[in-house]
Amino acid sequence: SIRMVEGRDLHRSFMFAKNHGEDLPIAITIGVHPAISIASAFQAEWGKNELEIANSLLNNKLTLTKCPSTGFLVPSTAEIVMEGKILQDKTHKEWMVEMLQTYDMPRAAPVIEIEKLYFRNNPIYHDILSGYSEARLLMGMPIEAKLNGIMKKMFPQTKQVILTSGGANWLHAIVQISKTRSTNVKKIINETFANHRSLKMVTVVDDDIDPTDAVSVEFAMATRFQADKDLVIIKNVRGSSLDPSSDQKKLRTTKMGIDATIPTSKRPDGFKIGKIPKVKTSLKDYSKK
Incomplete structure (x- = not known):
C-alpha cells in the first residue's frame, strides 16, 4: 500500500x-x-x-x-x-x-x-530508515532550500532559514534576519508559516544569533522575547498530518510564532553579547631581557 x-x-x-x-x-x-x-x-x-x-x-x-x-x-x-x-x-x-x-x-x-x-545485474536496493536523520535530511533539505529562496526574495533582510533537528527538520523553523526599524517581524512569521504549512513554530532571531545553535536561539528567547508583545498565536489552521498532538482527522492545529529579536524601543547596547577583547601580545614582552 x-x-x-x-x-x-x-x-x-x-x-x-x-x-x-x-x-x-x-x-x-x-x-x-x-x-x-x-x-x-x-x-x-x-x-x-x-x-x-x-x-x-x-x-x-x-x-x-x-x-x-x-x-x-x-x-x-x-x-x-x-x-x-x-x-x-x-x-x-x-x-x-x-x-x-x-x-x-x-x-x-x-x-x-x-x-x-x-x-540491473546484482542490483543495489537503496532504502532509508524512516524517522531518523536520513529520512529527515531527504525531506527537510528541499523544504529548507525552498524557504530560504522565498523568504530572501520577499524579505531581503532574511539571512538564513533553518529547520531544526528538535522539530524533526519539519515542524520548527528559525529565521535569522538583519533587523531594521521598519522590519515587520510578525509578517515574516506569517509568511514563513504560509510557505510551509506543516510548520508549527517559527522563531525569528537577529543576525548575531546562530540559528543552527539551539543554545544561542534559546538565549535570544530568554533575553529578547516578551510573551505579551512578541508572541503570535494562530489557532485552528492547517498543520502537519504527522503531528500526534493535532487534530489529525481534520488536519487542524495551533501555531506559535516567537519574535526573539532585539526590540527597537530598547537600547541596543544592552543586548549585545559580551566578548573577550583581543589583545595582541607576546610572551617575550613579559620575559626578562
Whole structure:
C-alpha cells in the first residue's frame, strides 16, 4: 500500500483517476542518484516536473529511459524499476513510523499492483530508515532550500532559514534576519508559516544569533522575547498530518510564532553579547631581557 499526503501531486493525480473510474498507472524507481531523490522531495508547484530540478542539480546530465508498458520516463541509472498501478478500489490498513519517529495513525491506504519489474545485474536496493536523520535530511533539505529562496526574495533582510533537528527538520523553523526599524517581524512569521504549512513554530532571531545553535536561539528567547508583545498565536489552521498532538482527522492545529529579536524601543547596547577583547601580545614582552 502507499501513503499519499492529501493535496500533493500524486494524491491529486490518484483522485482524478479514481473520480473517472480508473486506476492510476505509475512507475517506481529504486537506487537513483541522490540529486534525483532530493528533487523528488521538493514540493514544487502543480505541473512542475521534478526531473527538471534533478537535471539542474546534475548540471544538465540527467538521462532518461522510457518504460516499455506505461511509457513513463525514468532515470536511466536506476537500479530497479517497477511498473504498475495504484488501485482505485482496494485498500490495505497501513501503520508506519513517520519522519517524526512516531507511529502514524492507522490508515486505509490504496494498494499498488506491480505488473513489470526490471533490474540491473546484482542490483543495489537503496532504502532509508524512516524517522531518523536520513529520512529527515531527504525531506527537510528541499523544504529548507525552498524557504530560504522565498523568504530572501520577499524579505531581503532574511539571512538564513533553518529547520531544526528538535522539530524533526519539519515542524520548527528559525529565521535569522538583519533587523531594521521598519522590519515587520510578525509578517515574516506569517509568511514563513504560509510557505510551509506543516510548520508549527517559527522563531525569528537577529543576525548575531546562530540559528543552527539551539543554545544561542534559546538565549535570544530568554533575553529578547516578551510573551505579551512578541508572541503570535494562530489557532485552528492547517498543520502537519504527522503531528500526534493535532487534530489529525481534520488536519487542524495551533501555531506559535516567537519574535526573539532585539526590540527597537530598547537600547541596543544592552543586548549585545559580551566578548573577550583581543589583545595582541607576546610572551617575550613579559620575559626578562
